[in-house]
Amino acid sequence: MSVYIKSITLARLLTSLLLLITSISLVIFVSYQIHNSITTVKSNVTMGTINFGGLKKDDVEKYLNSIAHEFYNEPQNAYIDPETKSLIPHLNGTVLNIEETKNKIVKAKKGQLVVPVIDIIKPEKTISDFGNIPIYQGHPIKKQVALVINVSWGNEFNNYLREMLDILEDNEVKGNFFLVGKWAEKYPDLVLEIYQKGHQFGNHGYSDPYMSKLTPEAISEEIQKTNAIIFNITGYKPKYFSPPYGEKEEKIFTQSFKDNMINVLWSLDTIDWMRPGPEKMAQRVLSKLHNGAIILMHNTEQTPEGLKLIIKGIKEQGYEIVTIDELLCPDFFAKKLQKKIDLDFLEN
Known part of the structure; x- marks a missing residue:
């Protein structure tokens, strides 16, 4: 009788042991499969031209x-x-x-x-660490240039401005228009047209004064008033400032920085205000073209033809024409x- 009981007990023990081994094996197998599914890349998963499938x-x-x-x-x-x-x-x-x-x-x-x-x-x-220091160009590693058009003259000069807008559009180029506030106030429809064509605005003061003769408070008023006019017309608030007549007095840049503006000047000047002729304007720019150039012009009667030559020459030299935003964008590498x-x- 005792031998029989021992046989049954041993058989049960062996059965339990077999079940335990089977369970452990199943757990190991399932764990391996789960681990494999987590650590092995599925088929045809790619990054660019590389297929990581199965790795x-x-x-x-x-x-x-x-x-x-x-x-x-x-x-x-x-x-x-x-x-x-x-x-x-x-x-x-x-x-x-x-x-x-x-x-x-x-x-x-x-x-x-x-x-x-x-x-x-x-x-x-x-650039924010340098406070009031003006920017004359973009980073020299970037083969880009920007066209800056200072706008303060109205009446018949608006016709030349419209010609320039057509030329920019025909060449799929965006410009940067630094507006005098009094001009913008007088010609809101033209301001809106410039904005709707995708160009960028800058601030060129309100009354076109020699700011070196103004107090810091008066300089601030010139800046803030122009920003408000442009914003009321377009909903866009300029963040770049260029003083009338290219004045470089420190108090001007200090005040504009206090008004949260970035000071922008230029590295190449067409001197179109002197009416040198379209060919000479273009030659001045194209002979000295460089990475990051900021090119200054105005809406004179000679500038539209000069603009055509300048855009053509810039593209032939392999440069990209961009907005000031893009020229100063820090994410070039990205x-x-x-x-x-x-x-x-x-x-x-």
Whole structure:
């Protein structure tokens, strides 16, 4: 009888042990499958032209580390150019966020395109750290230029301004119009037309005075009044200021900075106000064209023809014509990377 009981007990023990082993094996198998599904990239998951399908998480990380240098750009501090004394704008740097990009790839669905995660690196010094120092040009690394049109003359000069607007539109170019407040107040329809065509506004004071002769309070009033006029017409508040007659007195720039404006001058002058002729205007600009150039002009009777020649020459030399916003934009490297990423997706 006791032998029989022992046999039954042993059989039960063996059965329980077998069940335990089976359960453990199942847990290990399921865990392995779950681990595999979490750490192995699904088929045809791509980033640009690279197919990560079937790779382990560690292998993805190794690959991202090997290409990280392609996404890295050192941030560039704003600085004062020792020759021109101009404030050169800062540029943000970029770096590939390996951890977040890796996780996106591993978690991606079958056949998904993954965009890499790019982090922005801020430089130690930006243009705001230099207070009232004016900007004469964009960063020299950027093959871009900006056209600045100072507008203070009305009546028949508005006809030349309209010609210039047509030329800009025909050439798919955006300009930067620095308006005198009294002019804007008198010609609101033309102000609105400029705005609706996608051009950028700057502030050129209200009454076209020599601001060096004004008190800081009067300078502020000139700036604030013009900003209010432009805003009431368009809903846009200018953030760039250029003093009439290109005056460079420190108190002007100090007050405009206090009024939350960025001081902008120019590096190339057409001297169209002297009526040198369209060809000479263009020659002055095109012979000295440089990265980041800010090109000054007005709405004179000679400027429309000069503008045609200038735009043609700028494009022939391979420059991009942009707004002041774009010229001073610190995300040059990030935008360049984005174009590369977009091209990779198209190629894929």
